[in-house]
Amino acid sequence: MDKILPIALVLSLISCNTPIDKNDGVFFAGEIVNPTNEYVVLFKGSTALDSAKLDDNNRFAFQLNSVEDGLYHFNHSPEQQYVYLERGDSVWIRLNTLYFDESLSFSGTNEDLNNFLLEVFLANEDVEQLMYSEYYELEADEFSEKIDALRKDKLQTLEELGKEKELTEMAHSIAEASINYTFYRYKEVYPFKHKGKLKEKELHDLPSNFYDYRKNVDYGDSNLTYLRPYYEFMKTHMGNLSYMTCSESCDKINGAIKNHLHFNQHKLGMIDSLIGEKELKDNLFRNVAFNYLLREHNAPDSNKVFIDEFQKISGNNMHIKEIENLYQGIRNIQPNSPVPNIDVISIEDDTVSLPTLTEDKNVVFYFWSGADKNHYQNIFSRVKELQKQKPGYEFIGINIKTDDTNWKAIVKKFDFDTNSQYKANDFEQITEKLILVPMNKCVIAKDELIVDAFSNIYWNNL
Structure with a gap:
């Protein structure tokens, strides 16, 4: 793993965003390889201080005029990590989201402490x-x-x-x-x-x-x-x-x-x-x-x-x-409650409500994100096992927080029936209404009613 930000990146960041003078504020910038989101958000405690959009080279930069010394954290959804900043700092990071923490490196002022x-x-x-x-x-x-x-x-x-x-x-x-x-x-x-x-x-x-x-x-x-x-x-x-x-x-x-x-x-x-x-x-x-x-x-x-x-x-x-x-x-979402009326998007870009997907059949909804390759590969493998073991159930995948292109490419790669794959239209709504914790959970439903909203794709309770 690289431990020092490439010189070309450092020079390009300096030329475009000259770090501010000592005691005036903080310059915080970097490059994200394989980004999973368009933005990086910088937090102090629970407060979002600012957000920076990645440019065409997947680089971002913050220039803050006034900060207090201390621990901050930056979020590149769904991951986050902290960074120590002091007034006058110029700090650069580089990371690859496929190995988020392991690939992260700091350079610039306070690089030794942050590393x-x-x-x-x-x-x-x-x-x-x-x-x-x-x-x-x-x-x-x-x-x-x-x-x-x-x-x-x-x-x-x-x-x-x-x-x-x-x-x-x-x-x-x-x-x-x-x-x-x-x-x-x-x-x-x-x-x-x-x-x-x-x-x-x-x-x-x-x-x-x-x-x-x-x-x-x-x-x-x-x-x-x-x-x-x-x-x-x-x-x-x-x-x-x-x-x-x-x-x-x-x-x-x-x-x-x-x-x-x-x-x-x-x-x-x-x-x-x-x-x-x-x-x-x-x-x-x-x-x-x-x-x-x-x-x-x-x-x-x-x-x-x-x-x-x-x-x-x-x-x-x-x-x-x-x-x-x-x-x-x-x-x-207790047993026998109606399946929440949540809209999802089909591969053909049609909007469908979850209750209609359960009419006159036993359905298992499972959930995955393109940001976690190991997780979705394991989930897909498990679903293929269950499809053979439980032919009386229809297994429907709901993707969350993945852009359309990557979502469709992953579905195609794993050769799933496209009629069984959907994408959440509103991440916050589906998370709140179906309580998507942990991500291995699945929701069993029949005839538009909840059977078990707190099952797990790895359990044998179907």
Whole structure:
């Protein structure tokens, strides 16, 4: 993978967009190979600051007159990644969407820090494999020694970088947090993973100093709110604390929570009491709500209790509309409910409504996007298996977020019956009404009525 932006690209960007002088703002630009969208959008937290359209050479550029130092993230739908920017920076990126994170490289000012943050992020995949293959089986003391050694090694690399390149206090703090919270999360999940690996019924007792790192946890650092290791740690940490302190009414059987409503109410209270930063708190509340509502989609009475509790605790949540739409959407697609009246586009560019596709037959709707080649190849392979196993069903593919040319080319390449392939006309509408999470989901329908709106293409429940 290229680690330095090609000189020709750098020169062309400089000639067309001269970076702004130190302390005046930020110049952020780059090239995207195999783009999946026409735009790149730059965010600070949850706020979209600006969007840039790709030119004929798939290049983009932002020139921002006034920014605050800190962590930003850029979105090239459906992918995103973060970038650290300071006033006066000129930063370039290059990436190939076929290998989005793995191909991403930074050059220009702050390139060392941004590439370091990216390397920490990518290295986490290898560490995850190590955890599952070896470390989670270890007893707690040995596990802690291994984890601490890995963490200190990464921190040493950061210190060496700091000696070579002058890092601001904020830049160093964010890089250090990306390391610490990555490894803190492994300790949070250890007792549960250890129990699972050893196939034991109860969690092990832990040494009294096992969670000593929690003394260093900052529950309200706004600079870390959108740092992925920090956010992933907080999700796991809140779940762990809730589990460990939950009363007997949580109904634990063989160490597993059975009363999910009570447990998630408890988790909401834990987040509310510990988290001080508003956006982090809102994001964690959203995570709890989505996980609970999607998991308990077939429990409308409990869901009503949960959503009432949620609105009481976090009625001013910045995601409240999205959460309420999810709740209502789940209610609308319970068994025997009408198939939502959503328009899709046929290969011949005709508009068709989903209910009409289910008249007098058993239908399985499945979903895919041209942006994820591995996913749609696996989905197509699975569908071909099911077509042989379940001849009484018609399998209808619904494409989302792919331009017409690529969509039709992919359908042709895999030799599907074109009468069974459609494209979503309105991505937000179909996502909201059919709750397209996860992407492996499928919707089973018959005679314009929902049979099961929360099935999975890999399950054997047809």
